[in-house]
Amino acid sequence: MTPTAIRADLLDFVADPGLDDRASPAVRWRPDHWLLIDAHGRIAAVQPEAPGDDWHKVDHAGRLLLPGFIDSHVHAPQLDVIASWGTELLDWLNTYTFPAEAAYADPAVAQAGAERFLDALLAHGTTSAAVFATVHRVSADALLAGAQARGMRLITGKVLMDTHAPDNLRDDVVQAEGHCEALIARWHGQGRLAYAVTPRFAATSSEAQLAMAGRLLTRHPGLYLQTHVAENRAEVAWVAELFPQARSYLDVYARHGLLTERAVLAHGIWLDDVDRRALADAGAQIAFCPSSNLFLGSGLFGWAQARAAGVNVSLASDVGGGTALCQLRTLADGYKVQALAGQRVTAWALLHGATRGAAEALRLGHEIGRLEPGLLADVCVWDWAQGPVGQRRDALARGLHERVFAWLTLGDERHLVEARVAGVARHTRPDSA
Structure with missing residues (x-):
């Protein structure tokens, strides 16, 4: 150029x-x-x-x-269900998200969806992102190929779900591991692309699948881990029933080796001090998703408590639970959420969480996030x-x-x-x- x-x-x-x-x-x-x-x-x-x-x-x-801007948690296929009315998290997944994601088994749908999503990110001022694809290998392939063509820094991976999901969105441990290995071999470290092991959330992965995810992280140093944690109280209660041996929702992931310095855990609203110490010790980050938290009525994230514990925090749109890809709208909602939680944050805190702060939490401060030679x-x-x-x-x-x-x-x-x-x-x- x-x-x-x-x-x-x-x-x-x-x-x-x-x-x-x-x-x-x-x-x-x-x-x-x-x-x-x-x-x-x-x-x-x-x-x-x-x-x-x-x-x-x-x-x-x-x-x-x-x-x-760097969006540390966003769902590419959920552009199709953004601004859907009326339900909390678990109902929202079943009513809107899962049917939309099922369509991405079709390579043509996955390709068109990836192109539309990546162009939309850029049109909203986001140049790098950690992205959820769908359970289909082709959806991750399409996102990674599209990002490569645009020169973008993109972190993504096929979603892992082998339980408590519709039949057409479940994989199995052996198949999923094979697909992840193929995607890692083809894309991870190619140009500005990185692979993220992506269990949707604890409730949709078996113990065997979570263990497999941990093996992938051990086998391939430098991979990312992205998932959800403690977003909604009903979800937290469900995970406690499914994993009674775990101390907490976060502990489900820790027990399977998924808490690393490259772990991006969305939401983290309903965590306690022990969880926050575990996150800080691992060097993991919470992707704070204020627009989504407001829209789904999930709760108010404790940013001050996370900071006090030494937890890395970035800002994320979480479309389609979030209602805009534009990070400015996300940041404005972040101010409102924190005001409701009793904390007045500055424009600087918000902008930092979507630029330099996000880059450093993703271990990419050497590449993006600052205007530095x-x-x-x-x-x-x-x-x-x-x-x-x-x-x-x-x-x-x-x-x-x-x-x-x-x-x-x-x-x-x-x-x-x-x-x-x-x-x-x-x-x-x-x-x-």
Whole structure:
């Protein structure tokens, strides 16, 4: 690619800003600067002055440039059931999710769904994600191939379910292990792709399947583990009945070797202090999914308690329980959830959890999440405001935090001007000139 320089207001983080410090020194604010991207798609420099004539210049003066958002928990096939009415988690799975996912046995459906999902991520400002496919091998193949074609950092794997699921969505231990091995051999570590061992949740995997998942992690160091934990009280009670020997829901996974530094556990609402210590000791992360938690009525995640225990926390959309792929909407809901839980979090805490914080929790801080020379140029340019209400609020903002918080609260995907993956523009708003 041609070396490219982008002019904009640059915002990222040099450290963890904490939850409630509006004046945090971890915020790096470089208004009206140039981000230089070399021919290999990496950030070459950040500087106040324009580079020479050998750089292709893109002038977004007066717009905001951030690292691309990282979505640490999202379900590709559930775009088909987003915004479905009326049930809590377990009913929602049976009523909406499982029928939608069954269609992905068809390679044509899986291919079209993967293309639609990946393009939608980019159109919402998300350049990297940890994604659930379906139980079908072809669904993971389609996602990984589509991400490779777009140069995206993607973590995914076929879902594991061999019990308490419809017949057309159950695998068995031997078949599932063979499919995982084939997918790992083909895709893991190829370019920017990584494989995640993906038991849907404890209730839909037998002891034998969970043990198999643990064997895969041991056999292939560097794999990710993604699943759900302690999302809903009825779910927690069900898991306790199914696994009476386990101390807690989280302990089901720990007993099978699934708690690792690359484990991404969605939700984690109904955990206790012992669970939080186990997560911290393992280096695992909780993907906080506020939009989904509100929509399904699951509960309020204790972010402050998780931080106090040393647990890594990232932000995630959890579409289709979540109601938007746009991380701005997720972050705004994150503020509301924490306010209900008695904790006022800053715009910095929220943005960090979807950029640098998520990258570090995924062990990808060397690649993405910051505007730092040497990292890949996964970056997005945003309008500060759209429409008379947003523009008026932006004009009246007192200080940087107030301005960013108003943008975060009022913004959505219509504010996105362009999304670049490794420097290449993969989404551009038609009216962005």
